[in-house]
Amino acid sequence: MSYQDRDADGAYVDTGHHGPGPELMGAGTVLGDPVRNLKGEHLGQIREIMLDMRNGTIAYAVMAHGGVFHLGAKLFAVPWQALTLDPAHKGFTLNIDKQRLDEAPGFDPAHWPNMATPAWAAQIHRYYEHPADEGSGLS
Template identity: 55%
Template sequence: MNYEERDPYGIYRSSDTTGGFDSEIHQGPGPRLMGANTLIGNDVCNQDGDDLGDIKEIMLDVSSGRVSYAVLSFGGFLTLGEKLFAVPWSALKLDTVNKRFTLNIDKSRLENAPGFDKDKWPNMADSAWAAGIHAYYGTLPHDDTRVN
């Protein structure tokens, strides 16, 4: 399921019949501002079109107001044997034509990525854990310095 199919408030309404984004006919704030609830469940593929799973949760850094990670589910059947991965939000790119996210990673590399079980979540607020995740996906952590 994609974000347009989970859009009860018409955020992504468009009369574009090609399925792409057209700023001339688009109504609403998307795709630069999107509702988190409509993104949960979106498919994630890699650059080759391989299915990498779907977004199960979006993790917000409440103190900074930033999106930190998408929790991606990969493998298993009906949550049995599925593995969860915290993917840095900055590693995901929205594909507005296919209405999914892309992650620039080979399927075999994702299978070997640091993951976790739904019953044993990591401490995502731990800076050492975050550094390892960002290093794996080739992204940079947020700079949390603020100017007041």
């Protein structure tokens, strides 16, 4: 199910803008959306959106990768800036090879890290090669 299917209120009507999809979206509408790499390989699904409450921005998309029906899946916090909306495939793209994702720092769904820790955030942003935004409190 894509964000378009979850738009019960008609908020994502095409207004003639020139971007890749809606200009504003509800966070809940992207939960469950697929993530593919630039080769078109399925990498996972958006499981959660993490908001930086200090500055009002999206910090991470938590992506589930592997497993069957969320059983045995590993979670990855991907910097929001590393994802690109892909309306043609009703999901997102992430510029990473599958093997590199398999080696990425991830976590078990039952043991989430403290994502607000600057050292943890720095490690994640370095891995995905997307520096934390200035003033985010996560750098």
